[in-house]
Amino acid sequence: MPQPEVDPGRARSGVGATNAGSTPPDPATVEKLRATIGSLSTATLRQLDADLPWYRGLRPDERSALGLVAQKGIASFVNWYQKPVSPAWVLSDVFGTAPTELTRSISLQKALQLIRVVVQVVEDQVPFLAPAPDQGPLREAVLRYSREVAFAAADVYARAAETRGSWDTRLEALVVDAILRGESSDALRSRIAAVGWKSQARITVMVGSTPRDPDAGLLNELRRITGRLAEDVLVGIQGERLILVLGGVREPEKAYPRISELFGAGAVVFGPEASSLVTASSSAQAAFAGLTAARAWPDAPRPVSSEDLWPERVISGDATARGALVRSIYRPLLAASNGLEQTLSSYLELGHSLEATSRSLFVHANTVRYRLRRVSDLTGWDPLVPREAYVLQTALVVGRLTPAEAGADPVRHSGSPAASTTSPRTTAAAKARPSTAGRPGSL
Incomplete structure (x- = not known):
């Protein structure tokens, strides 16, 4: 045909x-x-x-x-x-x-x-x-x-x-890099406005490893999931490191574990909350210092607060952690009445024994219990929890090695806590930690 x-x-x-x-x-x-x-x-x-x-x-x-x-x-x-x-x-x-x-x-x-x-x-x-x-x-x-x-x-x-997507990604990377470097300038503020950041409170930085063999949709997946848990998010990938800058996180004790699942294998550390994105560099630095020191605590939770890693950070040479232990634990104990620092020191040195501590100090065991409870209320760390007792003991060691004139606050031997005394922790990690009530040996 x-x-x-x-x-x-x-x-x-x-x-x-x-x-x-x-x-x-x-x-x-x-x-x-x-x-x-x-x-x-x-x-x-x-x-x-x-x-x-x-x-x-x-x-x-x-x-x-x-x-x-x-x-x-x-x-x-x-x-x-x-x-x-x-x-x-x-x-x-x-x-x-x-x-x-x-x-x-x-x-x-x-x-x-x-x-x-x-x-x-x-x-x-x-x-x-x-x-x-x-x-x-x-x-x-x-x-x-x-x-x-x-x-x-x-x-x-x-x-x-x-084109807009590529430009937004580059601009986002510039903002994350400026936060990590501690930049605070009008240029950073204009970039923050350009990426559409709105949160002005509860800002933290979470760092960990990048997932193995990330695909092209990784960034979109990160933004999609974190968008349900936080008001704002910036994503940065620097080689094997994944950085999330989170703003306005809803229910951190539930959101942080869910967000940590987006990271690769290994530790995931989040820094303390910052008041604004411009001042979030301190949270980023603490998170990275904690990520470096996390290897010394194999059983650390995931994610873990950078404040929970203060002892490991001090041992690794982090001066910021050293200063934080002195300011938030050691000096408030010295400034408090009723011999809290002496009671805590004896309790830790005598194998966490209430009876041995009471005999050493010539006081009743109930008095020791009361003072240890005061230590927990004052510092936010419970001496009856082994891990938190380790943090307190590290604070005592570091505080005794720190010269009094090296930025010391006028709080020692005042008879009562000074106005500059740091209050107990209010981080998401402290809020998320289960109560010690009902544990063996709890006060």
């Missing part, structure tokens, strides 16, 4: 690359189209103003840019109808330099509404532009052309979204 003949030009350019018929368009119809470009453009702008309320609400410069796109679309249709070519021309010929303005002014849905109005205006004019035999091919050409323009518009918006 003989095969139907195929137009070589149609075969080369593909579907949608030729006009409606296999025969060239009527030159008279083409000339009439060219002569009516101005009137078609005017009719299109009137129709846009009548049918699209959002178009009427645009600024004059925005309406001008969209009107120019519509006029270019009509003029390009005439050229395409006369000499069909590959649809790749649509991006440059119709939209030209407009993609940036187009995507900023209207959404993709509105852009398609605009295209629909333009096509409708041209299609309504078909009976006046071509004789009856040519109206069918011309109308089909309008439909094919509108399809190519619609696909081109979708491509414009997709490219713009990719």
Whole structure:
């Protein structure tokens, strides 16, 4: 059976690359189209103003840019109808330099509404532009052309979204890096505003290892999950380290364990809460110091607070942890009455024995219990819990080795706690720790 003949030009350019018929368009119809470009453009702008309320609400410069796109679309249709070519021309010929303005002014849905109005205006004019035999091919050409323009518009918006996504990712990485370096400048504040950060309280930094073999959707997955648990999040990946800057975390005792599942193997450490994103560098530094020292505590919970790692951080040479132990534990104990520091020291040195401590101090065992309870209330660390007793013992050692004149607060031997005494911990780790009530040996 003989095969139907195929137009070589149609075969080369593909579907949608030729006009409606296999025969060239009527030159008279083409000339009439060219002569009516101005009137078609005017009719299109009137129709846009009548049918699209959002178009009427645009600024004059925005309406001008969209009107120019519509006029270019009509003029390009005439050229395409006369000499069909590959649809790749649509991006440059119709939209030209407009993609940036187009995507900023209207959404993709509105852009398609605009295209629909333009096509409708041209299609309504078909009976006046071509004789009856040519109206069918011309109308089909309008439909094919509108399809190519619609696909081109979708491509414009997709490219713009990719560009914005890449820029947002780079800007986010710059903000995270500035936080880690402790930068505090107007440039950082403008970048924070640019990434859309809104939280002004309960800001913490969580660090750990990057998941093994991360895929391209890792960042989106991180943002999707953390977005349910916190008001704001910034994600940074630096080699094998994954950094999350969290703002406005809801129910930290539940959220932190869930977020830690997003990290790779190994320890996950979160720093103390900061009051703003600009001051979050201290939380980041504490978290990284804790991540380095976490190897010394194999049974550490996941995640673990950087404050719970104070002893390991001191041993690894972290001066910040040393100062924190002195300020928050050692000096408040010295400033307190009733010999709390002496009672705690004896209790720790005598193997955590209440009876031995009471004999050593010549007081009743109930007095020892009362004083140890006061230590817990004052510092936030319970001497009856082995791990917390280790933190307290480290604080005593570090405090005794710290010169009194090295930034000492005027709280020693005052007979009562001074105003500058640090209050017990209020971090998420302390809140999440189970109560000691009911444990063997609890006060």
